[in-house]
Amino acid sequence: xxxxxVAIVGATGAVGTQMIKMLENSSLPLGTVKxxxxxxxxxxxxxxxxxxxxxxxLVPDSFDQxxxxxxxxxxxxxxxxxxxxxxxxxVVVDNTSHFRMDPTVPLxxxxxxxxxxxxxxxxxxxxxxSTIQMMVALEPIRQALGLKRVIVSTYQAVSGAGxxxxxxxxxxxxxxxxxxxxxxxxxxxxxxxxxxxxxPLAFNALPQIDVFAEGGYTNEEWKMINETKKIxxxxxxxxxxxxxxxxxxxxxxxxxxxxxxxxxxVAEIQELIANAPGAVLEDDPSQQIYPxxxxxxxxxxxxxxxxxxxxxxxxxxxxxxxxxxxxKGAAWNSVQIAETMYEMNLFE
Amino acid sequence: xxxxxVAIVGATGAVGTQMIKMLENSSLPLGTVKxxxxxxxxxxxxxxxxxxxxxxxLVPDSFDQxxxxxxxxxxxxxxxxxxxxxxxxxVVVDNTSHFRMDPTVPLxxxxxxxxxxxxxxxxxxxxxxSTIQMMVALEPIRQALGLKRVIVSTYQAVSGAGxxxxxxxxxxxxxxxxxxxxxxxxxxxxxxxxxxxxxPLAFNALPQIDVFAEGGYTNEEWKMINETKKIxxxxxxxxxxxxxxxxxxxxxxxxxxxxxxxxxxVAEIQELIANAPGAVLEDDPSQQIYPxxxxxxxxxxxxxxxxxxxxxxxxxxxxxxxxxxxxKGAAWNSVQIAETMYEMNLFE
Numbered sequence: 001x002x003x004x005x006v007a008i009v010g011a012t013g014a015v016g017t018q019m020i021k022m023l024e025n026s027s028l029p030l031g032t033v034k035x036x037x038x039x040x041x042x043x044x045x046x047x048x049x050x051x052x053x054x055x056x057x058l059v060p061d062s063f064d065q066x067x068x069x070x071x072x073x074x075x076x077x078x079x080x081x082x083x084x085x086x087x088x089x090x091v092v093v094d095n096t097s098h099f100r101m102d103p104t105v106p107l108x109x110x111x112x113x114x115x116x117x118x119x120x121x122x123x124x125x126x127x128x129x130s131t132i133q134m135m136v137a138l139e140p141i142r143q144a145l146g147l148k149r150v151i152v153s154t155y156q157a158v159s160g161a162g163x164x165x166x167x168x169x170x171x172x173x174x175x176x177x178x179x180x181x182x183x184x185x186x187x188x189x190x191x192x193x194x195x196x197x198x199x200p201l202a203f204n205a206l207p208q209i210d211v212f213a214e215g216g217y218t219n220e221e222w223k224m225i226n227e228t229k230k231i232x233x234x235x236x237x238x239x240x241x242x243x244x245x246x247x248x249x250x251x252x253x254x255x256x257x258x259x260x261x262x263x264x265x266v267a268e269i270q271e272l273i274a275n276a277p278g279a280v281l282e283d284d285p286s287q288q289i290y291p292x293x294x295x296x297x298x299x300x301x302x303x304x305x306x307x308x309x310x311x312x313x314x315x316x317x318x319x320x321x322x323x324x325x326x327x328k329g330a331a332w333n334s335v336q337i338a339e340t341m342y343e344m345n346l347f348e
Numbered sequence: 349x350x351x352x353x354v355a356i357v358g359a360t361g362a363v364g365t366q367m368i369k370m371l372e373n374s375s376l377p378l379g380t381v382k383x384x385x386x387x388x389x390x391x392x393x394x395x396x397x398x399x400x401x402x403x404x405x406l407v408p409d410s411f412d413q414x415x416x417x418x419x420x421x422x423x424x425x426x427x428x429x430x431x432x433x434x435x436x437x438x439v440v441v442d443n444t445s446h447f448r449m450d451p452t453v454p455l456x457x458x459x460x461x462x463x464x465x466x467x468x469x470x471x472x473x474x475x476x477x478s479t480i481q482m483m484v485a486l487e488p489i490r491q492a493l494g495l496k497r498v499i500v501s502t503y504q505a506v507s508g509a510g511x512x513x514x515x516x517x518x519x520x521x522x523x524x525x526x527x528x529x530x531x532x533x534x535x536x537x538x539x540x541x542x543x544x545x546x547x548p549l550a551f552n553a554l555p556q557i558d559v560f561a562e563g564g565y566t567n568e569e570w571k572m573i574n575e576t577k578k579i580x581x582x583x584x585x586x587x588x589x590x591x592x593x594x595x596x597x598x599x600x601x602x603x604x605x606x607x608x609x610x611x612x613x614v615a616e617i618q619e620l621i622a623n624a625p626g627a628v629l630e631d632d633p634s635q636q637i638y639p640x641x642x643x644x645x646x647x648x649x650x651x652x653x654x655x656x657x658x659x660x661x662x663x664x665x666x667x668x669x670x671x672x673x674x675x676k677g678a679a680w681n682s683v684q685i686a687e688t689m690y691e692m693n694l695f696e
Contacts, residue, residue: 200642203596246596
């Protein structure tokens, strides 16, 4: 195949910035690379492989001659422009939630369900950050032992909410350091920029990510529930989730409880993780070794530890799962999808 | 009864400081109040009800004429001095873990099992902070619906680890504000002061509280498991726990998943919480109302929200439970035990 022309939509965002880094180090044979953003960001410059590039305004014709378009500029932008990109012959990897539950759109974690890529009609959806890392950890267990249920509580970083949320937490942190009273800390983004009320995150835990939907669950929680079943291709797995934002910049942590069909020892489960693609076992209580959000930053892998059996339930197992939400949770998984499609000759 | 002479052991610690405040506002008829601490702190002064008091060095005879001794100075101190206090006629309320699982020692949350106080032999144990608030939330549900199992993931504040841990997180936070590189942040206390390795907590989540014990669980996790069964007086309840420290100063949050014997609607469970002693229902997703660690600080109640049914499990219910770990989790529960004993005429 000729070299691939790539467009990044939302190049200035928290995820877009990481997509550029992942693409710089990608095995894809790159032709031209375009950086697209809103009118507001058009004309700004950024560096790609040491060369200065100018951001262009996103319009439908931006996708002429483009083979691969990576979208991370919000669901509304994807809804409007992804079909335009497909119409012009591009394959779209979309990091927003817009197309994820569309039955005609593959929802892919390359370590878990790469074969789903063959069914694409131009758009491939990148799952939610908190779902992806859980899938990397659970798929090897599901394959070996079967998976009956998942109960997850997340400890999510602010970077998943974008650059303004990162700055909001940083400012509250500086306010603390300057001994500014709590009542004067400003919050206008978190927990959900589109929602009515905003609360400080510094030295707090906010049990709301995205807006509330049916049954008292947030959209983020429904994403984990529904996407898990779609990616694993099994609607019979029971899944429930509690999603919580904590004062961490990057690196999502998850307390994952599962029940398997077959029983296994901790050592056997550790071995499954150690041999799983994309996963790294960090699990030695005697040496205080377990995954930590701060250690995950900048790494593509998903780190798994604290593996242990429920003392009262034979098939119950706990895991502590950590990954850089901007990388495996977003930018890296998107670029990895493109690399996987390239290796599967799906760009022909 | 005559006025009660009270001793506070560990008066200068994070919990001791709050015990003094709780005692200042207590309904107990106070006689003399003594403040005891290690030789290092003896001679220091503090204020009680507007009067300056001098801290005395803790020795066995400190408890002569004492009716009530509140201990919060570490398990070793309790092991050594609580029996000395009892020998001299005092009732001990011990905030350490030392006596909690002793079958002859009542382990009490006054809203849950006050009758256990009648069985005391001089020492009453105050449960672990993370256990207490969970008991306040779950007992009304257990009474009405029966409780089959509990799976809890905690989001715990540093103040439970003492003043040095609070200062360690504060310093790391100031280091962040001063743009000091992460590699230069100092950690010598957290996650567990007595353990070998120490990690930064700022912008991190540490899945270790206290040291590791059998089965890959930490002592903190075993406390939640074993104390729940003892307080509820039911060994058949399945309990499992993951305890995590997050960068919060005070206020423990908990993602609690339960399965009940009988099914109930969310509205029925909300009503159980709204009517429960010591609990406050904060649960209105449409108004983004849910418990928050920052809002809990300085309050004696346990706040409960995010109540919702597991979409895939008829009897499964999620709750988000938040309380000030230094108050209901420690100082207030201790003083409340004393007040309850006084009302039950157990000091006679």
